[in-house]
Amino acid sequence: MKKLLLAFTVLALPGCASTRMANEAVAPIDIRIIGMNDFHGHLDPPKATIEATDASGAKVRIPSGGVAYLASAIDYLKADAPNNVVVAAGDLIGASPLSSSLFLDEPSIMAMGMVGLEFNAVGNHEFDRGTEELLRMQSGGCDKFTQSEPCRVDKPFPGAKFKMLAANTKKADGSTLFPPFALKNFGAGKTQVTVGFIGMTLEGTSNLVSAGRIKGISFADEADTANALVPQLKAAGADVIVVLVHEGANNSGDINNPKCDGVSGTLFPILDRLDPAVDVVVSGHTHQSYVCDYSHINPARPILLTSAGSRGQVVTGIDLKVDARTGKVLSKSARNIVVQSEAFSNARGEVPLVEGFPVFAPRADLAALASRYREAAKTEANRVVGTLAGPATRDRGKTGESILGNLIADAQLAATAGAENGGAQIAFMNPDGIRADIFPGTDGQVTFGSVFAAQPFGNTLITKTLTGKQIIGVLEQQLNNPDWYRILSPSSGFRFGYDLSRPIGQRIVFATLNGVPLDANASYRVTVSDFLSNGGDGFSVFKDGTNPAVGPTDLEAFMAWLSRGGITALPSLGRVENKTPQ
Structure with missing residues (x-):
């Protein structure tokens, strides 16, 4: 609250202490x-x-x-x-x-x-x-x-x-x-x-x-x-x-x-x-x-x-x-x-302290x-839940997809592909839902702690029916915000390409499932997290999907994929193509 100032007269005497006291009394506060x-x-x-x-x-x-x-x-x-x-x-x-x-x-x-x-x-x-x-x-x-x-x-x-x-x-x-x-x-x-x-x-x-x-x-x-x-x-x-x-x-x-x-x-x-x-x-x-x-x-x-x-x-x-x-x-x-x-x-090596x-x-x-x-979490964190052939990182490269994103999408498709689990044909993973890279340990072992760090939200998988036209609409929504493109990682068998030089809403240049172009009028079963299903990250088209089926959590699906036996292979990149003229 502003302070009430009192008016008074100070005599102009040499070295006047009263003036110094007045100045001290109103010194700024840091x-x-x-x-x-x-x-x-x-x-x-x-x-x-x-x-x-x-x-x-x-x-x-x-x-x-x-x-x-x-x-x-x-x-x-x-x-x-x-x-x-x-x-x-x-x-x-x-x-x-x-x-x-x-x-x-x-x-x-x-x-x-x-x-x-x-x-x-x-x-x-x-x-x-x-x-x-x-x-x-x-x-x-x-x-x-x-x-x-x-x-x-x-x-x-x-x-x-x-x-x-x-x-x-x-x-x-x-x-x-x-x-x-x-x-x-x-x-x-x-x-x-x-x-x-x-x-x-x-x-x-x-x-x-x-x-x-x-x-x-x-x-x-x-x-x-x-x-x-x-x-x-x-x-x-x-x-x-x-x-x-x-x-x-x-x-x-x-x-x-x-x-x-x-x-x-x-x-x-x-x-x-x-x-x-x-x-x-x-x-x-x-x-x-x-x-x-x-x-x-x-x-x-x-x-x-x-x-x-x-x-x-x-x-x-x-x-x-x-x-x-x-x-x-x-x-x-x-x-x-x-x-x-x-x-x-x-x-990548040693990271030392920096002088200065x-x-x-x-x-x-x-x-x-x-x-x-940390000690209370150690037993659970160190539990081995599966295997990987090498590091699965969030590095998005020039196209926006990542090895870890593709790996998670494959896991979610596998968990919901059966008719009794939703009958999924496609799965998408959003990049912002992946919070850490996974580096397997001895003999490719992957711990619960590393899997949890990558997917800490506990989202539930939802499979919905979308038309080909709606899926294209979802893919267009990846590219609407020039400050933050959110490229979805698709499951195996699905590919798409985009061209950022084209107008917003017309940037997807192709989308195929198992090599066949999407039919705008056909119906497809698509799995995403409940977060995306409700329109999260700006993907509002997912909300328009029909016939939802509830599946396992994302973490459960991922651990099941990593624990199928043997060493889990890393997926390749190339499911997403950046066709923007260079």
Whole structure:
């Protein structure tokens, strides 16, 4: 709330102490917002790197992540900033590694409280297990809302120490699932500054979550929602307004370039419509790292925009200097800090630590939590469930298909091909549903942990009847968004080609089943996950399919395919052709 200024006269005496005292009394207040997003339950280091620029200007790959190291990085950012707050822009849970997901992400919720998180804007993955289970994540307890048993390690589950915010997540009666905003005060008395935080997920969340898990829930426009709340926040005393939103941008440039070089994406039209009173936007969803002074894009919207990658590999320090008399932000800046953790090795070789960047030590309490849940999951994670002839990766190449995507599609077709299981002729796997590569161990052995990491959602397979024309419509929908082509991996026997130089809606140039072109008027049985069946990832045509048959879960189908006996061969590529003129 703006401070009441008292008018008084100061004598102009040499070295007057009264003037110095007056200046001290109205000194600006410094506030540090510590931002993160898309943690996705990565308690342990993900054995992945972040690209950054070193002091010489060279690009380097830095091993990073792990919640114990993230906690130390956050402590580092707090150390010289007594006025601080830790916030997140969603997807803290969901699509998580086994040590978290096997336990319904309870340890990740507890970990986020331990690192000092205060406010989180729910993202689409927070809804993966349904709204009732999400509410349990906030309030705690051991009520069972999924097939998995809650409170298997810590009982009772205490729930989140932080507040979830969901301004544009509306229930049928118009109320929000969680509070729309929160306030935090810094300083005291006449020098107190209040920061308001609005939390939102992306409006398109309903396209990313199975419909049955968000029954009765709708997601409103992000800019309209935030703008409607600005007067309420001002009336409640907010001097500074920060939006936490689970929507983001892409970045082909450096992670710390405030001029926004290389930053673009679907978040920009939202920023262009935001009330100018918004000072900072902490974003997520795209798993990209960036710092962007948006005035370089739109001078009428001098918003400081940030994002901190994913999996706890990056954390953002956002510094605000605020006039304590007027509540006006005098300056704002941000820097992404890479959470350099520990060296590792993978199939490509050794990945060492990088000099010139901070190396964080694991914080003992978070290391103990991660270890406790890792040990609890170990027996299940190490169970051998099948074989593979070699690595199955998500590498999409020039056409968009992947070996792992094709492998999963083949498994889903096999699980639903029998008349009693749906009579499927074709199966499609969406790339965003594959979350990790699979590297077999000794003698080609594949463990449950690696299979689960690749397919952590527990989706149910649905087989529907679609016409040839509808299948072509599905394939066209892969190519509608130039910022994010979602090329489906088809099962064996199905092939298609596309030409991106043609108009949207006319880009599929051929589609065949067992060498025969699809008949627009013929009917085909097609298997997809229940997520896709309900129109997920923008594939709305799947919703128009008829005569649905419910099959096994995607995980069950995959494990059955890998355990048929002998070494499971890897599928070849070539089911998808990019016919765009080069």
